[in-house]
Amino acid sequence: MNYLKNVILIFIFFLNGCSDNQIIQNKDYVFGTIVDIKIYGETKQNADHVSNLIFNDFHRLHTYLHPWKTSAISNINQSIKQNRLHDIDDPELIQIIQDNVQLYKSTQGWFNPAIGKLVELWGFHSDLPDQKVPSEVDILDLMKNPPKMNQVIIENNMLRSENPNIQIDLGGYAKGYALKRAKKILEDNQISNALINIGGNILAIGKKGDQFWKVGIQHPRKNIAFASIQLKPGWSIGTSGDYQRYFISNNKRYSHLINPFSGYPVHHTQSATIIIPPREDSEILSDVLSKPIYLSSKEHKVKLANELQINYFLIILEDGKIMISQDMKNHIEWLDDKEKNVEIY
């Protein structure tokens, strides 16, 4: 009967090998979207504790930077509207504003967080968009004196702007900034393997055991990923697209992403996905720099990507054609037959 015992022992040994409880996942709803934190190789207690520290910081940021509810940003907007000097005795806020001015300059105005009034005009300053196209007169009126982020000036802790059309909206920056903060919190708590997803903007820290973290890239017109990619430690990925916040009027799709030069959403692109490997503020850049690539014309996209040192991009144009950089193509794994319609740059 000894053989019976041996069989059972071997069986139990294999059963143990099947369990994989190494990833602790926590979710919360912040920034109007789902935040998902996965931590690898930590005790549940520690992972839950650090995840909560991150969620708390995200909730703080959401209230702090909110574009239309009472916040540090909407207070600034109020002062600009009334042409008042704004006392901004807050190092974090000064840094954030200066960062945004710098990003406006480096993207040649394609990333322009000063266009909050346009976003509001298009009905996106509401949890439930109006779903109607604003009047052309209103848009032209606003674009006569177009708001530009470099018209926001901070001197001696005082913020001012001569352009009353400026209304700061950090919707294209806040998630990237939150990722940067989360990275710091993880480092401070000696957590070296995690994956943080804020409404699609993802930062990979370390690895998942001996494997890289892997993310799927959602198709802009289907509820499924059409490709997946392995994120190396420190890589972050961001997508700008017309399929999360948008409305359809007269069979035309209007996205919340507004071209700062025309005042209108664009129709030539469905989505632009970029990956930024580790560099100064790469988490922020993965959020911010997908906007210029999404908004600029097809002819401009590649030139702009080169100027902004974006080596990994994948753009889906309105007709479904894919523009992809060579580096991105080398890393991507297609989950459907899309590669048949791909142009490599």
Next chain:
Amino acid sequence: MIKKKMSKFINSFKVGDVLTLLFFIALVTLLFIKLINLPEGEYLEIETNNESIIFNLEHDIQKKFSGPLGLTEIIIHNKRARFKESPCNKKYCVHHGWINKINETVVCIPNEIRISIIGKNKPYDSTNY
């Protein structure tokens, strides 16, 4: 003769053997219960000889895929999936019916098409959108 052998066999059992045997039976029963209560999957993976595509089980589809024998039709309906039509002879794949539990797989060997249900263990850890 057989009776004698049987009783000799049973007599050779010691208490420990009976206990381990009972433990083993209980374990198999538990595993079986666990197996039939497997969580329902979220995605259907379809593999043909030249491509692999993943569909969300939330959305009904009816699609044809080509294999060496011709077109095989696969449908997703009410978060379940099945082979609807196949050019193969025996049509085991079609007779297998619906699948919806994680890791359930039906293979049509003659037409080289495989469908499998995937659960939370998606082919990736998170989704960028």
